[in-house]
Amino acid sequence: MSFVAEASARLGLPPETLPPLQLAIEELFTNMVKYGGVRLEPVEIEIAPCPGGVEVALTDHDVAPFDLTQAPPVDTSRPLGEREPGGLGLHLTRHLVEYLRYDYDAQRREARIVFRKLHSGSVQP
Amino acid sequence: MMTIESAGEGVVAVVGRLDAAQAPAAEAFLNSVQGTVTLDAERLDYISSAGLGVLLKTQKRLVSSGGKLRIRGLSKPVRDVFAYSGFDQIFEIEPAA
Numbered sequence: 410m411s412f413v414a415e416a417s418a419r420l421g422l423p424p425e426t427l428p429p430l431q432l433a434i435e436e437l438f439t440n441m442v443k444y445g446g447v448r449l450e451p452v453e454i455e456i457a458p459c460p461g462g463v464e465v466a467l468t469d470h471d472v473a474p475f476d477l478t479q480a481p482p483v484d485t486s487r488p489l490g491e492r493e494p495g496g497l498g499l500h501l502t503r504h505l506v507e508y509l510r511y512d513y514d515a516q517r518r519e520a521r522i523v524f525r526k527l528h529s530g531s532v533q534p
Numbered sequence: 535m536m537t538i539e540s541a542g543e544g545v546v547a548v549v550g551r552l553d554a555a556q557a558p559a560a561e562a563f564l565n566s567v568q569g570t571v572t573l574d575a576e577r578l579d580y581i582s583s584a585g586l587g588v589l590l591k592t593q594k595r596l597v598s599s600g601g602k603l604r605i606r607g608l609s610k611p612v613r614d615v616f617a618y619s620g621f622d623q624i625f626e627i628e629p630a631a
Contacts, residue, residue, distance in 0.1 A: 410553065428580060428611035435582050439554045485620025489597060494587030498617055504618045524596060 410435060416456040421461055423528050430456075430463065430526050431503040432517070437467050437477075437522055445472040445520065462527035469520040474513040497515065513531035538563045547574040552585030558587065564592040569601040575608030578628045582617055593625065604628060 413431045415525050422430070434454060447487055450470040480499040503509065508525040536556035541547035546567060552560055573589070593603045607630030608616060616622045 410551070432582055432615070434554055439582075439584070485618070486623070487620070488623045489581065489590075489593060492590060492594075492620075492624060494590050495583075497583035497586055501615060501618055 413456070417463075417503055420456070420458050421462065422512050426463065426503055426526060430465070433502045433526065434465060434467070436502045437485055437524070440477045440498055441469050441520070441522070443466060444475050445469050446475075459525055462525055464523065464525045467522045470501055471518045472520050473518070474515070474520065476511045476513070477510045480486075499524055536560065541574055543569060545572045547577070549577040551580040552578060552588070553580060553582045554584040557582075557584035557588050558600055561588045561591065564588060564603075565589070565595075567592070567596070567603075569596070570604070571596065571601065571606045572606050572628070574606050574631075575612065576609075578612055579609065581612050581620075586615070586621060587617055589621070589625070602626065606631065 410431050413434055413447075414427060417427045427506060438454065448469065448471060453466075453468040453470075455466045477499060480496060483496045483500040483522060485500070502524070505526065506524040507527045508523070510523050512521045512523075513519070514521070536548065536550035536559065538546060538551055538560050546564070548560065550556070589605075592620065596602050601622045604626045605616075605627045608627060613622075615626075616625070616627070
């Protein structure tokens with residue numbers, strides 16, 4: 410995840426943007442790897458500035474469609490005995506980012522997830 | 535990078551980043567603790583769902599045998615992740631010593 414810190418510094422992002430940015434990227438990446446099946450190419454991660462924040466795209470090549478952004482919500486109010494590990498990654502990501510979208514190109518067998526993290530106080534463009 | 539080690543009677547210190555890559559090492563260590571344990575997380579910089587899963591499994595195991603895992607000293611980003619996950623309701627969280 411050090412590449413995220415390097416990109417964040419290069420783009421001049423506010424320091425408070427880095428922890429949620431790293432967390433969202435880790436959660437989406439690990440879910441893509443876990444559920445995307447066998448792949449021959451690495452997942453590509455692009456980080457670029459957008460109005461009021463930063464936009465990240467994760468692209469997974471030659472995989473079957475699997476829209477992990479549709480994972481069911483987690484009831485975080487349940488007591489310990491009813492909580493199970495798993496499912497929290499997407500839950501956290503939804504909390505942390507302002508925009509989350511999954512697209513699948515069937516012809517190219519390419520899955521792409523885009524999210525935006527706005528700086529504190531920014532308004533969704 | 536993450537280190538997890540015993541820091542005195544009933545205290546375990548975790549330092550660094552508890553992410554998907556480090557979660558197996560943390561789980562292996564925490565599988566050996568018994569009773570009521572305080573996890574000193576004052577120098578824990580980052581935690582992801584993989585790390586949360588390890589803490590949840592440890593808490594379930596300890597509670598089932600009459601103990602528990604307490605958390606001490608969370609940074610704001612880590613405390614936020616605990617709150618979003620509802621983990622602030624299933625762990626006793628103490629301020630930094």
